[in-house]
Amino acid sequence: MTANEIPDYDSAAVEARWQARWQESQAWRVGLLPQRPKYYVLEMFPYPSGAIHMGHVRNYTIGDVLARYKRMQGFDVLHPMGWDAFGLPAENAAIKRGIHPAAWTFDNIAAMKKQLQRMGLSYDWDRELATCAPEYYRWEQRFFIEMLRRGLVYQRLTTVNWCEGCHTVLANEQVEGGACWRCHTEVEPREMACWFFRITAYVEELLAGLDQLTGWPERVISQQRQWIGKSTGALVRFPVEGSDQPLAIFTTRPDTIFGVTFMSLAVDHPMVAEVVASEGADSALARFVAETRIARQRQEHEQELDKAGVFTGRYCRNPFTGERVPIWAANFVLMEYGTGAVMAVPAHDQRDFEFATRYGLPVRQVIVPPGQEVAASRPALTAAYEEPGVLVASGPFTGLPSQEAKGAITAQAEKEGFGQAHVTYKLRDWGLSRQRYWGAPIPIIHCQACGPQPVPEADLPVVLPTDFVWPADGRSPLPAMAEFVHVPCPACGGPGRRDTDTMDTFVESSWYFARFTSAREDTRPFDPQAVAAWLPVDQYIGGIEHAVLHLLYARFFTKVLRDMGYLSVDEPAARLLTQGMVLKDGAKMSKSKGNVVDPDALIERYGADTVRLFSLFAAPPDKDLEWSTQGVEGASRFLSRVWRLVHEQLPVLAAAGSAPADLDAASRDLHRKTHQTMRKVTEDIETRLHFNTAIAAIMELTNAISAATAAEAATTVAPAVLREAIEAVVTLLSPMVPHLAEELWQTLGHDQPLAFAAWPAFDPAVAQEDLVTVVVQVNGKLRSRLTVPPGTASGELQAMALADDKVLRFLAGKPVRKAIVVPDKLVNLVVAG
Ligand code: ANZ
Ligand code: ZN
Ligand code: ZN
Numbered sequence: 001m002t003a004n005e006i007p008d009y010d011s012a013a014v015e016a017r018w019q020a021r022w023q024e025s026q027a028w029r030v031g032l033l034p035q036r037p038k039y040y041v042l043e044m045f046p047y048p049s050g051a052i053h054m055g056h057v058r059n060y061t062i063g064d065v066l067a068r069y070k071r072m073q074g075f076d077v078l079h080p081m082g083w084d085a086f087g088l089p090a091e092n093a094a095i096k097r098g099i100h101p102a103a104w105t106f107d108n109i110a111a112m113k114k115q116l117q118r119m120g121l122s123y124d125w126d127r128e129l130a131t132c133a134p135e136y137y138r139w140e141q142r143f144f145i146e147m148l149r150r151g152l153v154y155q156r157l158t159t160v161n162w163c164e165g166c167h168t169v170l171a172n173e174q175v176e177g178g179a180c181w182r183c184h185t186e187v188e189p190r191e192m193a194c195w196f197f198r199i200t201a202y203v204e205e206l207l208a209g210l211d212q213l214t215g216w217p218e219r220v221i222s223q224q225r226q227w228i229g230k231s232t233g234a235l236v237r238f239p240v241e242g243s244d245q246p247l248a249i250f251t252t253r254p255d256t257i258f259g260v261t262f263m264s265l266a267v268d269h270p271m272v273a274e275v276v277a278s279e280g281a282d283s284a285l286a287r288f289v290a291e292t293r294i295a296r297q298r299q300e301h302e303q304e305l306d307k308a309g310v311f312t313g314r315y316c317r318n319p320f321t322g323e324r325v326p327i328w329a330a331n332f333v334l335m336e337y338g339t340g341a342v343m344a345v346p347a348h349d350q351r352d353f354e355f356a357t358r359y360g361l362p363v364r365q366v367i368v369p370p371g372q373e374v375a376a377s378r379p380a381l382t383a384a385y386e387e388p389g390v391l392v393a394s395g396p397f398t399g400l401p402s403q404e405a406k407g408a409i410t411a412q413a414e415k416e417g418f419g420q421a422h423v424t425y426k427l428r429d430w431g432l433s434r435q436r437y438w439g440a441p442i443p444i445i446h447c448q449a450c451g452p453q454p455v456p457e458a459d460l461p462v463v464l465p466t467d468f469v470w471p472a473d474g475r476s477p478l479p480a481m482a483e484f485v486h487v488p489c490p491a492c493g494g495p496g497r498r499d500t501d502t503m504d505t506f507v508e509s510s511w512y513f514a515r516f517t518s519a520r521e522d523t524r525p526f527d528p529q530a531v532a533a534w535l536p537v538d539q540y541i542g543g544i545e546h547a548v549l550h551l552l553y554a555r556f557f558t559k560v561l562r563d564m565g566y567l568s569v570d571e572p573a574a575r576l577l578t579q580g581m582v583l584k585d586g587a588k589m590s591k592s593k594g595n596v597v598d599p600d601a602l603i604e605r606y607g608a609d610t611v612r613l614f615s616l617f618a619a620p621p622d623k624d625l626e627w628s629t630q631g632v633e634g635a636s637r638f639l640s641r642v643w644r645l646v647h648e649q650l651p652v653l654a655a656a657g658s659a660p661a662d663l664d665a666a667s668r669d670l671h672r673k674t675h676q677t678m679r680k681v682t683e684d685i686e687t688r689l690h691f692n693t694a695i696a697a698i699m700e701l702t703n704a705i706s707a708a709t710a711a712e713a714a715t716t717v718a719p720a721v722l723r724e725a726i727e728a729v730v731t732l733l734s735p736m737v738p739h740l741a742e743e744l745w746q747t748l749g750h751d752q753p754l755a756f757a758a759w760p761a762f763d764p765a766v767a768q769e770d771l772v773t774v775v776v777q778v779n780g781k782l783r784s785r786l787t788v789p790p791g792t793a794s795g796e797l798q799a800m801a802l803a804d805d806k807v808l809r810f811l812a813g814k815p816v817r818k819a820i821v822v823p824d825k826l827v828n829l830v831v832a833g
Contacts, residue, residue, distance in 0.1 A: 011607025043541030139460030215575030229426025250338030439502025447489035656719035678762035
């Protein structure tokens with residue numbers, strides 16, 4: 001075939017053709033139970049915002065390559081996709097455009113599904129799920145009730161953000177600088193009864209499980225560990241003057257107890273409330289409490305308040321020294337942690353140091369660096385000394401190293417009855433009530449007489465009503481819907497009131513991976529055999545931003561569902577990949593920055609295969625990927641080259657029989673390169689998901705084929721070897737650029753789809769480099785030979801020569817004066833005669 005007979009590579013036509021075939025043949029469908037070894041690859045499902053972005057493209061392409069690769073490896077691959085479909089943006093769109101959240105959501109789902117299909121992603125769409133469908137969230141309502149029965153769900157008062165302008169509770173992300181994002185009314189804290197999942201009941205298991213998650217990135221593990229925030233220390237009770245109630249504090253540094261010079265209370269501490277009650281609302285303390293609460297509300301996430309406080313007028317006694325200690329209220333102490341009270345040791349805690357400096361409180365050093373315990377005098381500290389050391393001025397504990405003193409002081413407190421060892425966690429129970437409309441209804445009916453009652457199993461699901469006109473003021477319409485709200489109490493039959501809150505949308509994403517194993521099951525949440533067979537997810541792929549919340553909640557739910565008898569795994573996913581971000585000019589691509597590249601426009605222009613190849617080639621999957629137009633064009637050119645190469649060589653390939661037993665040098669080189677490439681691509685995908693280096697290797701093989709078939713090449717390679725090389729290129733590329741690969745596979749004369757062909761098995765013997773013999777001389781006389789791969793470095797050859805038995809015999813312990821090394825040929829060692 002001459003060049004002008006080669007058909008154009010029309011990516012649009014090729015992609016449309018294969019996508020239609022895959023759809024018709026339901027190519028990616030897997031049965032309820034795997035028939036072969038299973039592999040479950042899952043990408044974090046998207047929120048249906050309306051359009052996919054390059055981050056999705058990257059995430060889903062990575063998953064798709066793995067799914068396709070594993071199919072060719074002989075696995076039954078579960079590769080599902082669905083929609084995390086409840087949430088605030090649907091309500092915001094409803095407010096802004098007067099469109100119903102359900103309509104908006106389902107329109108978006110339809111649009112995004114088309115986009116994903118145009119990417120050629122191999123999903124089993126028969127398992128598609130949308131979390132906003134009653135067929136999905138009904139099971140979540142059942143889990144909620146079962147968890148309630150097990151004490152894993154409870155209700156308590158909590159403070160929420162209230163906007164009086166909108167008469168609604170705002171989520172944290174709807175509060176901007178202390179004001180409502182919509183009407184700019186100042187947000188007030190308001191006490192409200194909310195439901196909680198008792199995730200803290202699993203805290204130790206969640207922590208211990210981290211050690212087993214060897215397939216998860218270290219970064220995620222350490223973020224979870226920090227979030228759980230286990231601290232070991234002691235509770236110590238300080239007697240309070242004029243009260244029979246001691247003040248309990250939690251400390252991780254009982255060794256510093258002789259350095260306490262004041263106490264700090266959270267503004268929400270009961271003792272502060274007591275003092276405020278007796279002093280009145282315009283006391284300095286009362287004003288400080290009010291100011292601190294407002295400042296907290298306004299506080300942006302990370303920013304810390306300037307340390308400030310007010311003396312309460314009260315005193316307690318240090319149970320170790322009998323000393324009188326003033327009690328302050330301070331803005332940096334949190335009621336939610338420990339006991340909400342701190343023994344302040346300004347010499348050894350930087351926050352206390354700054355506080356003491358500001359208010360002129362004493363600083364007393366009780367720990368010194370080892371070796372300095374006998375200094376006659378010490379300069380005043382200019383900052384807290386937080387390191388461990390040796391105790392000074394600490395009564396009977398003076399001279400002990402701080403680590404040892406922690407135990408001794410705690411033991412003493414325990415013996416005297418004013419303290420004990422104690423562990424605290426930063427992890428809080430998970431508040432799940434959202435005073436929003438677009439979420440799964442909480443299946444509870446409140447009754448004056450009986451208290452909150454679960455909706456009976458037979459009445460599930462509690463379906464979110466959708467037939468109403470969306471109220472323009474943005475309030476949840478649920479509380480005003482009489483037929484929804486006024487229902488009889490399931491316990492006494494008296495008048496009841498339905499809970500009109502909905503569940504946090506993180507609840508839906510905490511178990512969707514299990515539902516995918518039997519997504520159409522309609523009599524129970526999961527088919528027991530299917531969950532047992534498919535879980536855990538073998539490879540989970542998603543953004544690092546989910547390191548804590550989603551991934552921790554999913555781990556919690558997995559353990560709860562296990563304990564309720566639904567699942568038999570302890571963890572949701574064996575391996576986790578957190579893919580890097582897609583950047584443009586060094587900044588994350590985002591709508592707000594106006595630097596987004598629209599995947600649709602790219603596919604239109606270059607084709608899905610090019611977009612896939614670029615996103616895989618431009619960076620290893622866990623690293624950030626810098627967008628580059630040249631990169632996309634490079635990917636496009638490479639695919640055109642492969643297309644031409646296959647068509648150009650077709651006449652030669654058609655004649656290819658089996659390879660001759662005796663290959664000429666050029667054929668042997670290409671044969672070897674082919675098997676080396678198979679090995680490299682397999683290892684890169686299998687062990688590290690490094691698709692970029694895998695693609696680079698395939699490009700090299702393509703170059704080698706081009707060189708071997710160039711018009712000016714000295715010899716022609718054996719047609720069978722050429723066929724093997726070209727088919728390797730097509731096959732190894734197929735998980736990455738599946739449309740083009742299928743088309744070329746057909747061009748090469750195959751009538752079965754490549755997607756289910758066997759992954760090329762390399763022959764290690766063929767892949768092995770030919771070895772060369774290097775002679776070793778001692779003082780110019782041949783003494784030994786080394787057999788090594790060509791190109792072995794001089795230093796390595798010299799080291800091998802010096803370790804060689806025969807050589808050692810001739811060296812007879814004499815020092816080597818000089819070594820002459822000619823790579824691939826010779827090593828000559830010169831020793832004194
Ligand atoms: C005395 C002390 C001396 C402390 C010292 C530290 C250093 P982690 O490690 O994060 O668990 N603390 C206790 N409850 C608190 C609260 N509700 N709000 C703010 N701070 C609180 O921190 C434990 C330490 O944080 C505790 O140990 C306590 O200060 C403080 F040289 O007690 B420490
Ligand atoms: Zn408002
Ligand atoms: Zn009742």
